[in-house]
Amino acid sequence: MSRIDAPSPSGRRSSRRVTLADVAARVGTSTITVSRALRRPEMVSPALRARIAEAVHELGYIPDPAAQALASQRTSVIGVLIPSVTNNxxxxxxxxxxSAVSGTPYKVQxxxxxxxxxxxxxxxxVFLSQRPAGLVVAGVDQTPEARTLLERAGCPVVQIMDLAQDPIDMMVGFSHHEAAQAATEHLIAQGYRAPAFIGARMDPRSTRRRAGFRAALDAAGLPVEGHEMVTNDASSVSLGGTLLDRLLAQAPETDAVFCNNDDLAxxxxxAALRRGFRIGESFGVCGFNDFEVNAAAYPTLTSLRTFRHDMGRTAMEKILARLDDRDPGPRIADLxxxxxxxxxTRRG
Amino acid sequence: MSRIDAPSPSGRRSSRRVTLADVAARVGTSTITVSRALRRPEMVSPALRARIAEAVHELGYIPDPAAQALASQRTSVIGVLIPSVTNNxxxxxxxxxxSAVSGTPYKVQxxxxxxxxxxxxxxxxVFLSQRPAGLVVAGVDQTPEARTLLERAGCPVVQIMDLAQDPIDMMVGFSHHEAAQAATEHLIAQGYRAPAFIGARMDPRSTRRRAGFRAALDAAGLPVEGHEMVTNDASSVSLGGTLLDRLLAQAPETDAVFCNNDDLAxxxxxAALRRGFRIGESFGVCGFNDFEVNAAAYPTLTSLRTFRHDMGRTAMEKILARLDDRDPGPRIADLxxxxxxxxxTRRG
DNA sequence: TTGACGCATGACAGCGCTGTCAATAAGCAT
DNA sequence: ATGCTTATTGACAGCGCTGTCATGCGTCAA
Incomplete structure (x- = not known):
């Protein structure tokens, strides 16, 4: 009984999988040559390569990723670790x-x-146990243990969404401190004299935004004390209204609000419309991220645009470049x- | 030279992986027993099991998913196919x-x-070539080839987001037709006499919603002709305004709008606020899905709530139940x- | 006491592929 | 013609784990 005709041991699947051996048998060559024709075509003569391609097509051969991974000690999985799947x-x-990974043989997990x-x-x-081809992690505030694991990962690693001086490997982000400072400076420049900060889900990046807000107030000689209203609860649109209520109870003189994110804003x-505030004139509102809704909102909503799509794409492109032995560009990319x-925030 | 001491052939990794054999050697048992202790603990005596658990912990053993997959012809990957990652x-x-998969050994791809x-x-x-443990696909409108593939998948398959009479395997969704009809009937019941439909990204589910809208108008003897404004472009908030402009140019008598989704609404x-419309009174707006923003909006926005989180969770629970040989419940779940x-849509 | 039975454990092969090294053919300068 | 390099192909083992079947042992009814 040849190996190829043997039924699958468990009998779970009715149709046996098409293997490299099937393709090789059809072409009359060895499995290793078929493997090479698929993975490193330049090593196989054009004539043989064409016959193999034909057989692959006719038989509908699809490589078994598990076998590939086990034999080569590498997978085509790129792991992406993010804090939330619902956050826009x-x-x-x-x-x-x-968008960066589509069309490549790599898969995102x-x-x-x-x-x-x-x-x-x-x-x-868990991801490392799979020998991933690359890893993307959000933020720069990993635990020391996590950092060590990533440093020894043996694959490209990109930290995204933030910047720091000591990348584990590569980094694609922007300065939350500077961005928030710029937003707050805008409020001050527009003439608002009592800007406040509203924040939810105070993760490390949000905390840096608050620091940027404080820096701008300090530089302008404006008071910070009492002009912040934050919570660690998850952010939402309705929470923005709730926090505004609390803020105004605490600091009624507030004439502008810089929000942690656009949902809150x-x-x-x-809530300001409900209260009859003249938004943009006597009461300024600024968000963060600049979602599409902002430009359509009534009134249109000032925000700090961040390049989130580009961050994901650039991170993945850097990984793919490294995997292909191309130049991934600078270790730290500030978007x-x-x-x-x-x-x-028009002010009339 | 023992197998265990052999250097990895490629030398790519500095630290050799901890394998089942290492754990077995430490405990003084065989690899298969360690494997069983981890996967089917009831087959191993409590005493041995405890010693194995200790060794696993001390050595920091993590199973190699590729080897597991290759040997067992099954993976712990559950594939989820959705049309968009940005659509809320x-x-x-x-x-x-x-939420359903966390805490289980399964991974989502x-x-x-x-x-x-x-x-x-x-x-x-691609997914099937990985021998997934289960598959979730959006919608009920797969191509005949896709259907055939899924029928022969040899793993639990759940279609989500919609309902039909002929599930491939299992189904978790709701009736878009009935939901849209109910929304339109609400507009009519509130006294709006010229309701219109606005839609973007007209996929099969959106098309069924439009059919529900038409059915409600027909039943009330109201005209459909000229009271629809749709596009296949991707949906967005600003597009809602654009489509409203077009609609009003075409049918100025429109006194209410049922939108395909909440972004458009x-x-x-x-846009209606900009035009100075008295929303809810002389001009009704109804969305679809009921995102969190709706309850906070100004004015608060009528919508048809759908149970999206539950759909994802229920679909995954059904798959997990089947994998554990528990009862997955009815084949078709209408949420x-x-x-x-x-x-x-308050009408004063 | 004996045989049947169930429980716990182990030996072995092999999942489908690729890394390594070997073999052969072809090309080329000397 | 000779020796050497390059291009092309193949043999073989083994990646780490689990399915299958075999083995040993204690229990229990007859």
């Missing part, structure tokens, strides 16, 4: 990731850290940000 | 998927079909919908 920020990043570093560390272990704006002034 | 509808579904059935079919082939509402009447 990360869906944009993901769309960039997928997502890990949801839920904003918890223990979960992140655990997921890193939208919620603030809806910057851009102030988008709109009606909500 | 699918991020909610995903969060449900991840995402496929982005980009609303194209050829891409979907190709991804199904929000855009319609913003329904719920009208959420708010200010935007």
């Amino acid at each position: 920020v990360f869906s944009d990043v993901l769309s960039g990731v997928y 997502l890990g949801n850290t839920r904003y918890r570093s223990e979960t992140e560390e655990e997921l890193i272990r 939208l919620g603030v704006q809806f 910057g940000f851009r102030l988008m002034p709109r009606e909500s | 509808v699918f991020s909610d579904v995903l969060s449900g998927v991840y 995402l496929g982005n079909t980009r609303y194209r059935s050829e891409t979907e079919e190709e991804l199904i082939r 929000l855009g319609v509402q913003f 329904g919908f719920r009208l959420m009447p708010r200010e935007s």
Whole structure:
């Protein structure tokens, strides 16, 4: 009984898988040559290569990733660790990731850290056990253990969404501190004299944004004390309104709000409309990220545009470049940000 | 030279992987017993099991998924095929998927079909080549080839987001036709006499929603002709405003709009505020899905709530139940919908 | 006491592929 | 013609794990 005719041991599948051996038998060559024809075509003569390609097509051969991984000690899986799948920020990043990876033989595997570093560390272990081709992690604030694991990963690693001086390997992000500072300076420049900060889900990046807000107030000689309203709860539009209520109870003189993100800013704006505030004139609102809704909102909502899609795409392109032995560019890529002034801070 | 001491052939990794053999050697048992202790603990005596667990912990053993997959002809990967990673509808579904899968040994692998059935079919082939433990696909409108592939997949398959009479295997969704009809009936019941439909990204589910809209108008004896404004472009908030402009140019008598989704509805509402319409009174707006923003919007936005998180979670629970030989419940799960009447259709 | 039975454990092969090294043919300068 | 390099192909083993079947041992009814 030849190996090829043997039924699968478990009998779970009715149709036996088409293997390299089947293709090789059809062409009359060896399995290793078929393998090479598929993975490193330049090593196989054009004539043989064509016959192999034909047989592959006729038989509908698809490589078994598990066997490839086991034999080669590498996979085509690129792991992406993000804190949330519902946060629009990360869906944009993901769309960039997928746009870069589509058309390549690599696959994305997502890990949801839920904003918890223990979960992140655990997921890193799980991913590494798969010998991934590359890894993308959100943020620069990994635990020391996680950092060590990643440094020894033996594959390209990109930290995204933030910047720091000591990349594990590569980094694609922007300065949250500077971006928030620029936003706050805009409020001050527009003449608002009592700007406040509203924040939810105070992760490390949000904390840096608050620091940028404080730096701008300090530089302008404006008081910070009492002009912040933050929570660690998950962000939402309605929470923006809630936090505005609390803020105004605490600091009624507030004439502008810089929000951690656009959801909160939208919620603030809806609540301000209810209160009859003249948004943009006596009351300024600025968001963060600049989602598509901002330009359509009533009034249109000032924000700090971040390049989330580009971050995902660039991170993945750097990994792919390294895997292909091409130049991945600078270790640290600062994608910057851009102030988008709109009606909500127009000042008449 | 013992096998265990042999250097890895490629030398790519500095630290050799901890294998089952290492654990077995430490405990003084065989690899197969260690394997069983981990996968089917009831087959191993408690005493041995405890010593194995200790050795696993001390050595930091993590199984190699590729080797497991190759030997057992099954993986712990559950594939999820969705049309978009940025559409909030699918991020909610995903969060449900991840909530069900977290804590289990299964991993989610995402496929982005980009609303194209050829891409979907190709991804199904790629996923099947990995022998997934289960598969989740969006919609019920697979190509005949895709259907055949999925029927022969040899693993649990769940179609989500929609309902039909002939599930490939299992189905979790709701009736888009009935939901849209209910929304339109609400507009009519509130006294709007010239309701229109606005839609973008007219995929099969959107098309069924339009059919529901038409059915409601027909039943009420109201004209459909000229009261629809649709596009196949991707949906966005600003597009809602654009489509409203076009609609009003075509049918100025329009006194209410039922939108394909909440993004469009929000855009319609913003544009209507700009035009000075009295939203909810002389001009009604109704969305679809009921995102969190709706309840906070100004005015609050009527919508049809769908249970997206639950769809993802239920689909995954059904797969996990089948994998554990538990009862997955009915083949077809109708999660329904719920009208959420708010200010935007209040009628004074 | 004996045979049947179930439980716990082990030996062995092989999943489908690729790394390594060997073999052969072809090309080329001397 | 000779020796050497380059291009093309193949043989073989083994990646780390699990399915299958075999073995040993204690239990229990007859």
